[in-house]
Amino acid sequence: MPSVGDRALPLRIDGLSVRYGPLPAVSGLRLEVRPGEIYGLLGSNGAGKSSTLRCVVGLQTPSAGTVEIFGEDPVRRPEPARTLLGYVPESPLLFDALSPHEFLEFLAGVRRLPAELADARSRAYLAAFGIEAEAGRPLATLSLGTRQKVLLVAALLHQPPLLVLDEPFNNLDPRTVRIAKELLAAYVRDAPRGILLSTHTMEIAQALCHRIGILDEGELKAEGTYAELAAGRPGAPGGLEEVYLGVTRSEAVVRDAIRNLRGV
């Protein structure tokens, strides 16, 4: 088990709690993202996924607990911690007035990337996602899917050792989802990097994530590889979806909702 302040561990969350006034959003969360690992965080709406991710990137101050990115605390020392991560937020709300090219220039400046490297990477990623032709148009005029692609390029531009992705496949077409999945799998395979990914899409989590954590009402209810999670539930032929419903005790809720809708 890595020790506290472990500089080799992409992410360590220990006893994390987040409250909105009297409302608890996350309670005593404990998890790690290991080198070479994609960790998928599953949960229903309001389960606390986005709050957790926002604490990791330093957008939110936890009520209790600690977050460490390669040993750096994003609350106490935000700049060094933020240098080590790339973030895709839940909504692609950016500078509408800037073009993707101008936005990437701003990011390259803030991240102090060498010009040649930044240019080469931006060209390569824009081409990979098929949006070179849109790179000079203001973001306000681009589709949600294209903005999402720009966010992925922005997160990858400095090739950080930790990627924090909040619903990264939202608004993307199937071809781009496939490209992004391949790219992310290779990203952690080729170097000791880590990815923390939140998603509602079970097949993506099942296919892409090395380990999965199931968050319900702010608490981590189950954690492990898909095989480990499914092993405890022999009657889970429906894959991760069945596992998820079982862990969160949602089968009865789903049955009741469908029954109540009959005849509506």
Place this chain on the structure above:
Amino acid sequence: MGWRAAFRLGSVAYRELSFQAIYATRQGQPLPEAAATDDLGRTAARRVRESKLLVSALLAGISAVAATALSPRVQIFLGPEVAPPLYQAAVLATALLLELSLLWTTGLQILPTFLGSRILPTLAVLPIPPADRDRVALLLFLRTFDLPALTVLLLLPLFTGIALGNAAAGLALVPGAGATVLLAFALALATGDHFVRRVQGSPTGHRATALRWGYLVLWAVPAFAIYAFVSFGPELLRALAALAATDPNGLTALLLCFPFPYALLPALAATPSAGALGLGAGATDLLLVAAAAYAGPLALVARWLLAAPGRLALAAADTDPRAPTARRLRVRPPAVAVLVKDLRIASRSPAFGYVVLLPLLEAVVLGASTFVNSPGPVTVFRLGVAAVATSALLATFFGPVFFATELMGSAYVRSLPLAPRSVVLGKTALLVAVYAASALLLVGFTAARVVAPAILLLFVLAELPALLAAGLFEMAFLFRVSVGRELGLTNLYTGARWATAAALPGLALAGGPLLLYALQPERLPGIGLMALFALGELAAVVPVARWWTRRWRR
């Protein structure tokens, strides 16, 4: 759906618009963590009310000053050579134009929020007929300006009636006040429409950027008009008097322009003798006919206005079909990257663009005005000093607007390793650059006609540390407010409270050395003292700014 139902739906939409005007969540701003969720809506409504009150107070101030200027005792100072009814008409026309400019400017300020709130696109998917949707949009737009518009409609006629001691004179100004409000709204929406269609979708590239800045000059005009009328008021009155004496037909033609025919009505109501204007009886009748004739185009404007807010809120930007040229990525140091990003945002946004352009336009107009009447070198130097001082104060006054760009996409930007120092320095650099560019323009205009142009350059340089101090103070203060409490400045209209709180100390810092210079009889010792004082201010502000940005880390 009738107007009553549209008003009810508009009230719900207005609550959302108020919320977006303050919290801008649809522009990527995170909600303040400390605030209780139930309080957010109430806080937004209160803050929007405060802003309306502040703008209305400013409009009421213009009305009060105009009413004071109507007094014969003030006329002795401002325009003794002008016939009193003509003088009154000129004062009221100026007041109407000032109020039109202020409403137009605030309209442009709120426009990005009006469009960014995406309220109308949400309504567009509901089964509401387009005509009803347009009614909701119109009511939403009008409610944003209800108090300022009422201030113009009621206070200016009321104050005029009191000042002229004649209730009929006050009532006679109501049509002019109504026309002013109508035109201000129409101009704000028409320029906004232009913004969405031609500028928002404009691609990158030097030509497109130059074109965008060219368009932005259009938006700087209303704000600049406020300044120009205040600065050149006495000259305008003298020109009117000269025209009345030499070319009565020319004067009549000038008086036919809006809003003179309406501004003449109170004077005619108070002094019904046609000859008192200094024009023939026929000319006065012509002006009365013109006032009535303007009702036709104004009715068309009102009709256009019925559907304009709805159409604008659903308009899509014109996209250039040609693929933009591929360029290499240029990497700049963080503070410069912030500055360039802000300039790029300003070039595509009327709310920010005019702040950059206003001091530059002022420099061009005042610089050009030094050629009028061939003044001597001493006068040119004095005019140059006054213009540089005005540039400094204008840049400082509008500086807080630069911070509003920080709220766009701020949820994302706050995840970047961007030191608070870089944000504050980048925005301060923009403010100082705007001052330096306009001041250098003025030096260029006057260099050939003053005895020692280097002294004017020294004056510009002596003021520079004060501008730096003012910028650092304003930006660090707004940074502290934004991180410590709530993000308080989405635009100059709804963020008026924080903008004023930052701009007043900033103005004091920028104005201190200027005042010292004005009190000194000798030029060079004055500039020396000014520089020392400015450097002292900078030395005092730097630790405060550092403390604010260190204590309130993002």
